[in-house]
Amino acid sequence: MLHILDKILALLGPKGVLVEGRSTRATDGWGAQECLAPAIIRPTNTKELSEVMKLCYAQGQKVVTHGGCTNMTRGCTTGENELAISMERMTAIESVDITNRTMTVQAGVSLQTVQETAETNDLFFALDLGARGTATIGGNIATNAGGNQVIRYGMAREQVLGLEVVLADGRILSSMNQMLKNNAGYDLKHLFIGSEGTLGIITRAVLRLRPEMPSCTTALVATDKFSHMPRLLNHMEQALGGKLSAFETLWKSYYSIASRGYNQGQPPLNDQYPFYILIESSGANTESDKPQFLEALESALSQGLIVDAVLAESGPQQQAMWAIRDNIPALDTYQPLVLFDISLPISEMEAYLDDMHRNLATIDDKLFVATLGHLGDGNLHVAVELGNDTKNRKLAIEEAIYLPLQQRQGSISGEHGIGLEKKPYLHLSRSENEIEVMKQLKTLFDPTCILNCGKVI
Numbered sequence: 001m002l003h004i005l006d007k008i009l010a011l012l013g014p015k016g017v018l019v020e021g022r023s024t025r026a027t028d029g030w031g032a033q034e035c036l037a038p039a040i041i042r043p044t045n046t047k048e049l050s051e052v053m054k055l056c057y058a059q060g061q062k063v064v065t066h067g068g069c070t071n072m073t074r075g076c077t078t079g080e081n082e083l084a085i086s087m088e089r090m091t092a093i094e095s096v097d098i099t100n101r102t103m104t105v106q107a108g109v110s111l112q113t114v115q116e117t118a119e120t121n122d123l124f125f126a127l128d129l130g131a132r133g134t135a136t137i138g139g140n141i142a143t144n145a146g147g148n149q150v151i152r153y154g155m156a157r158e159q160v161l162g163l164e165v166v167l168a169d170g171r172i173l174s175s176m177n178q179m180l181k182n183n184a185g186y187d188l189k190h191l192f193i194g195s196e197g198t199l200g201i202i203t204r205a206v207l208r209l210r211p212e213m214p215s216c217t218t219a220l221v222a223t224d225k226f227s228h229m230p231r232l233l234n235h236m237e238q239a240l241g242g243k244l245s246a247f248e249t250l251w252k253s254y255y256s257i258a259s260r261g262y263n264q265g266q267p268p269l270n271d272q273y274p275f276y277i278l279i280e281s282s283g284a285n286t287e288s289d290k291p292q293f294l295e296a297l298e299s300a301l302s303q304g305l306i307v308d309a310v311l312a313e314s315g316p317q318q319q320a321m322w323a324i325r326d327n328i329p330a331l332d333t334y335q336p337l338v339l340f341d342i343s344l345p346i347s348e349m350e351a352y353l354d355d356m357h358r359n360l361a362t363i364d365d366k367l368f369v370a371t372l373g374h375l376g377d378g379n380l381h382v383a384v385e386l387g388n389d390t391k392n393r394k395l396a397i398e399e400a401i402y403l404p405l406q407q408r409q410g411s412i413s414g415e416h417g418i419g420l421e422k423k424p425y426l427h428l429s430r431s432e433n434e435i436e437v438m439k440q441l442k443t444l445f446d447p448t449c450i451l452n453c454g455k456v457i
């Protein structure tokens with residue numbers, strides 16, 4: 001290991017090899033997993049990383065890529081015999097092309113910087129999630145992140161036009177396509193999107209930008225029945241004519257904790273209702289969009305689909321409502337806990353949740369369970385307290401959550417990915433043949449298993 005570190009030091013200089021302070025770095029979104037790597041390697045561009053990977057490939061040196069390390073799957077867990085490859089010095093916004101509506105960036109730039117740069121150019125980057133300030137574009141692409149606007153714009157995959165990747169052997173695969181259409185043979189970028197760093201290291205990307213929407217209307221509403229939520233979703237989609245941009249659902253169990261300390265005052269709605277929905281629409285008409293939104297809400301109220309509602313009257317009020325949705329760290333008081341990220345057809349959700357709660361109650365009927373989700377995308381997050389008997393209980397809880405998914409054609413991961421955390425359950429959501437082909441792809445791209453080895457498959 002020392003030998004290869006000397007060589008990397010010669011390539012990248014002292015700033016490129018971080019030894020001091022490495023172990024105090026967290027490698028996941030809870031800040032719980034420390035980095036055990038003997039060094040963190042910090043290239044500044046694709047060429048440098050390519051040279052590093054040539055060395056690692058020649059010596060069989062395993063590496064783990066670190067973006068913002070906000071993952072929820074132990075995807076960046078790095079052992080004592082692995083080097084961490086951090087993208088923290090690859091943060092350049094290389095260009096914004098207003099005519100073609102694209103942005104070309106290095107993979108280590110934060111999601112928030114991309115969003116703000118798009119905004120400065122009167123454009124919009126259509127990916128958003130709570131960890132925006134720390135998560136990197138490379139990490140978002142590697143996990144095919146979802147987030148708050150999937151219902152309108154799709155997942156990270158939909159926001160990527162081109163990619164540059166360094167392969168395990170150091171070869172540079174540059175597919176920096178700028179067009180929406182390009183059917184010249186296989187579209188290789190899709191292999192790397194969502195592959196969680198197991199097939200290659202993303203170094204640059206061409207991102208798709210959209211026109212900025214000058215009007216944005218946000219409301220927090222409450223409903224008293226689960227079955228009203230999918231009906232409300234359909235109602236709002238139809239009434240808003242394609243302008244619905246978020247439909248985030250919060251169960252009472254989550255809302256009552258996440259809304260505590262709201263904006264240093266009373267939360268917009270008290271916590272007496274079983275379900276809350278954060279609804280947002282964005283459009284081009286600052287005159288008519290808000291009245292249209294209000295009309296849609298009033299109609300939902302008169303149909304009994306909602307029982308209470310508060311409209312945000314200002315930007316800060318909108319942000320405060322979103323802060324409740326994003327306040328996942330508020331669950332920290334229940335640590336140790338495990339956060340699930342399941343997806344299933346909306347029509348199956350209510351019955352599934354009944355089964356899930358029944359199963360969990362057989363383990364402990366006082367277990368703390370908090371639920372929230374991107375219901376419009378069929379994606380739910382369920383946080384379950386582990387308690388003292390952590391190891392045995394985790395297994396029982398995982399089975400209570402995952403096993404009923406199988407008969408409903410659900411998935412063990414809607415958006416967070418697999419990492420190490422969900423690897424034992426991959427077979428519940430993918431067939432034998434699917435997993436076999438994944439393994440073949442892994443062998444093709446990384447024959448000696450040096451990239452995030454042992455993760456995902």
Ligand SMILES: Cc1cc2nc3c(=O)[nH]c(=O)nc-3n(C[C@H](O)[C@H](O)[C@H](O)COP(=O)(O)OP(=O)(O)OC[C@H]3O[C@@H](n4cnc5c(N)ncnc54)[C@H](O)[C@@H]3O)c2cc1C
Pocket residue numbers: 027028029030064065066067068069070071072075076087107128129130131134135136137138139140141142143144145146147148196197198200201202203326328329415416419452
């Ligand atoms: C408060 C909070 C809210 C969140 N909300 C959401 C949400 O709504 N939707 C959602 O999908 N996720 C969410 N997440 C999870 C997380 O933010 C996403 O998975 C995000 O995309 C990870 O980006 P990152 O840069 O932190 O990646 P990391 O955590 O650094 O890495 C994730 C995986 O990708 C690999 N990787 C990282 N960079 C690269 C690269 N350049 N090339 C190849 N592989 C790479 C890593 O090795 C690892 O396997 C949330 C997390 C937190 C803490």
